[in-house]
Amino acid sequence: MITEEQKLYLKSLRGAVLRLPASYFDEINPGDEAVSRMFRTAYAQSQAELIYTWFLEEKIVLPEKLKGQLQLSYDHALHRELLMNTERARIFDFMDEQGIWHCPLKGIQIQPLYPSVGTRYASDNDILVDPEYCQTIRRYMEKRGYKASPSSGKHDSYLKNPSYHFEMHWRLMDETEEEDAAASYLNRIFPKLHRVENNKFLYEMTPEDFYLHFLAHADHHYQGSGTGIRYITDTYFYLKEYGKDMDWEKLGELLKQLGLSEFEERIRTLSDKLFADEIPVFDFSKEEEEFLSYMFRSGSHGSDQISAENSIRKFNYRARTGIGRKAEYIARRVVPDRWWWKTNYPFLYKYKIGIPFFVVFRLVRGTFCSVFAREELRQLLSRGKEPDERDL
Template identity: 30%
Template sequence: MEKREFRKNAADMIYLTACVINNKKPRQERIDNLDLPKLFEVCQKHILTACVAYALESVGIKDNDFTQAKEKAIRKNILLDAERGNILRKLEAEKIWYMPLKGSLLHDWYPKLGMRQMADNDILVDSEKMTKVRDIFLESRYICEHFGQGNHDVYFKEPVLNFEMHSSLFSSAHIGNLYGYFNNVKARLIKDKTNDYGYHFSDEDFYLFMLAHEYKHFTGGGTGVRSLVDTYIFLCKFKSSLDWGYLNAELDKLGIADFERSNRELAIKVFTLKQLTLEDKRLLDYYVMSETYGNIDNVVRNGVKYRGKGSKIRYLIYRFFPPISFLEGSVPWVKKSKLLIPVAYIYRFFRGATVNRKKVGSEFKQLGNQ
């Protein structure tokens, strides 16, 4: 799809999403000009298909693709919720502390079941019990897709059960102060009253983590429109009760105060259908063209901006010789001894030249186009 068409259908997606999350009926003149196949394609890119399906149904449109996507989202959410309950009970039995993360809670705050589509379940657990957590999943007939790489392990079971079990919320390789701020996060968690080993954030700390998570993606490959929907949904539910004095102080510590303000203001304007300024439109376009999981163009542009401090040469040096904190995340065995550091750099080089050749080639191509 051409970029012009993509943007036009993204505008329709945003309008329909704004209507349905605010319980408003879309205007007929907007409905008459929809291109449903292209709208569906854009919604899939932003994981807002179920949301838009509800909006279409509110005006009597039951398109097969949208309806199937919505029903699939409902089924998957129900399955993930049920299985999360099973996993949490097993963590309780093994006396492992845990905290379900963002999406597991956010989807309940959307107006209707399945409206927030879920790809997986993210759970923070005791970092000293990751091997026992793996045993729990293997005994439950999951496949372990990643273990001991970065700050989370990945498990999958057919047909749709995906779990990411986090030993920490961020890694030391992430931009800014995210890792440092959330490194000892358990100290700020609140004990659940209904179980023995479960924890949760305060509303303010939930918002801080949600923003930090989006900032991580925003300054990497980019993040899509659904992150703005999440912000809007959260603010509708909690804005009036939040301690903004605490939040402003903590946002300064995190170094994301400007990001929070622009993200919040844009989300409110977009989903209350307010007039956007030119700067608002530019920022919204970044979300639109990033899609849900970002793109290589953003990775390189943001890499030069944040990692290279505006210099392509500095960025290349960073990519070839990343700091030890990054190296430990991408090559975990380097933690065993400092003597392995030179070997790890050589390993990364050959892995990039062989296994990740296409990805590295795309990155260098985009760097040349910057």
């Protein structure tokens, strides 16, 4: 269940999103300590800049020490977004020159919908690119001083100081067993993309497909390490801009097909309730409170604790005793099934002779270096002797 402190946060977030007058905040009437705690939550949810700029615009008084910290955070977010926008334009120019089709994703498209530059934090820029040119892009990015991280099963990641981070996707989703329907649709998205006017190689998704990808990505994190309140805010801004022109009948069918109907309804209903024109009473159903509580606990980027909880809870157990199930879980995590190898290490999925050596390396690394692995083992061993009824 959500706390009164969390309800205060949601009320403040509503004011920031709708840019309500200062009198609205005066009605909430929190003290300085409550405001400080509220902004701690805002940092955890990556929404501090959004709320802070509302305070500035409406001249809402802040504790002096907190104001200095928030101003520094906002300056950094503003500078970062401007740098990323400028750098992305240079990268797109290169792709245009080389004849590489490209499609901006996620935060790139949502940031401009927020009240002003710097109010929607994004840790990276995601771009879907022609998979035939991944090596060309890599050479260009490395020449510009970027460090390429090891490839995942769907993108190459590029980092450069002071705060540049780009992910070049050749597909949108990992092909895991539980997300196979969404991956099958979204990884074949190119024929459905629309070319942006006056640009031969810049593409964009239809509003419906963008929304589907946005939801699939949010649900992926929600089911994994958790995700936060910002997705509800993103939903509001996106649907405010594009919702009235979307084909909701077609979209409803696709949501069912991709297994996203329930998640979409939850997040859209909460968006409607929190940011409605009429003042809400902040009276949530039990299911909505559980959903919000989970998002508050997750923060914007999830946590190892929640990831371990979900991994243990969702595991497909065969053993019937507690000890047997724990042993089964550990064995499968050390030597995962084919979906895991295909998603995370496609090279080893193709050349299986290297798997035994990697398993040994993975076991040693997990034991001594991985915070997540230690948290996972702690939670598993702390369970009772009998299997948890949620797993049956």
